[in-house]
Amino acid sequence: xxxxxxxxxxxxxxxxxxxxxxxxxxxxxxxxxxxxxxxxxxxxxxxxxxxxxxxxxxxxxxxxxxxxxxxxxxxxxxxxxxxxxxxxxxxxxxxxxxxxxxxxxxxxxxxxxxxxxxxxxxxxxxxxxxxxxxxxxxxxxxxxxxxxxxx
Amino acid sequence: xxxxxxxxxxxxxxxxxxxxxxxxxxxxxxxxxxxxxxxxxxxxxxxxxxxxxxxxxxxxxxxxxxxxxxxxxxxxxxxxxxxxxxxxxxxxxxxxxxxxxxxxxx
Numbered sequence: 693x694x695x696x697x698x699x700x701x702x703x704x705x706x707x708x709x710x711x712x713x714x715x716x717x718x719x720x721x722x723x724x725x726x727x728x729x730x731x732x733x734x735x736x737x738x739x740x741x742x743x744x745x746x747x748x749x750x751x752x753x754x755x756x757x758x759x760x761x762x763x764x765x766x767x768x769x770x771x772x773x774x775x776x777x778x779x780x781x782x783x784x785x786x787x788x789x790x791x792x793x794x795x796x797x798x799x800x801x802x803x804x805x806x807x808x809x810x811x812x813x814x815x816x817x818x819x820x821x822x823x824x825x826x827x828x829x830x831x832x833x834x835x836x837x838x839x840x841x842x843x
Numbered sequence: 844x845x846x847x848x849x850x851x852x853x854x855x856x857x858x859x860x861x862x863x864x865x866x867x868x869x870x871x872x873x874x875x876x877x878x879x880x881x882x883x884x885x886x887x888x889x890x891x892x893x894x895x896x897x898x899x900x901x902x903x904x905x906x907x908x909x910x911x912x913x914x915x916x917x918x919x920x921x922x923x924x925x926x927x928x929x930x931x932x933x934x935x936x937x938x939x940x941x942x943x944x945x946x947x948x949x
Contacts (some may be wrong), residue, residue: 717875718933719867725936732913740864741897743844756866 770799845931847894847924851911857903859894859925863932869893876926888912890925 716724718784729739729747735816738746774795781789818824847859866894875891892908903911915921 717870721869721933722863722867722936729936740867740874741862744862745844747932747935 752767767799845928846898847921847928849911849915851907852914857895857911858898860897861890861894862897862935865893868930869898869931870930872924876929879922880924887922890922890929892922894925894928901917908931928947 726736726739729750730736732750734746734750740777778792779795782791813821844860848856849859862898869889872887874889874890879890888909892905895903895908925933
């Protein structure tokens with residue numbers, strides 16, 4: 693409601709009633725966009741003098757930042773949810789029980805596994821591994837057999 | 844950043860480009876793209892001069908810029924490219940892509 697329909701607007705202009713003929717200049721548009729880019733962390737100097745390709749880069753950065761923030765808030769909600777679940781036994785009015793203890797470690801977000809996979813074994817660790825013992829056992833057996841056939 | 848390289852009679856290169864600041868400076872002097880068709884004799888040299896501001900503003904005078912303009916061949920092609928340069932900051936600063944689907948019957 694209150695918005696002028698295009699049919700009305702154009703007929704008024706045709707009849708000389710005068711529509712909105714003032715177009716925004718590029719400068720006006722820059723000034724309209726400036727606060728948004730300042731909020732994204734761009735400096736005013738950068739906004740006015742940068743390579744124009746930086747504008748979409750800042751927008752993408754802002755999108756990634758918001759996505760991460762959203763994930764962080766989601767995780768926080770998951771912790772709160774778990775905390776409520778753990779205290780739920782205490783809240784049972786008929787048969788209250790001791791609340792379960794809060795986890796000692798944060799949720800495993802898969803980050804630790806990647807670190808473990810990337811960890812290279814030292815020679816010492818290789819020698820102590822069960823796979824190494826099996827290989828050694830096999831090598832000794834093969835050597836013994838070879839000794840029998842050769843000798 | 845889109846750029847055009849022009850050369851003077853001594854083959855010295857000059858880089859032409861636009862930033863938001865130089866577009867603003869040009870508009871403050873009365874430049875508008877619509878004016879190119881209405882007042883080409885005023886607006887085209889103004890656009891060419893303005894393209895020096897971002898990279899060569901401290902090295903090139905107005906007279907020198909016009910002298911360089913006179914040297915250029917295919918001026919129509921050059922003006923088209925200058926308009927593209929002029930539009931680059933505004934094209935990049937605003938979000939262009941929406942999510943709504945559209946269709947046509949041809």
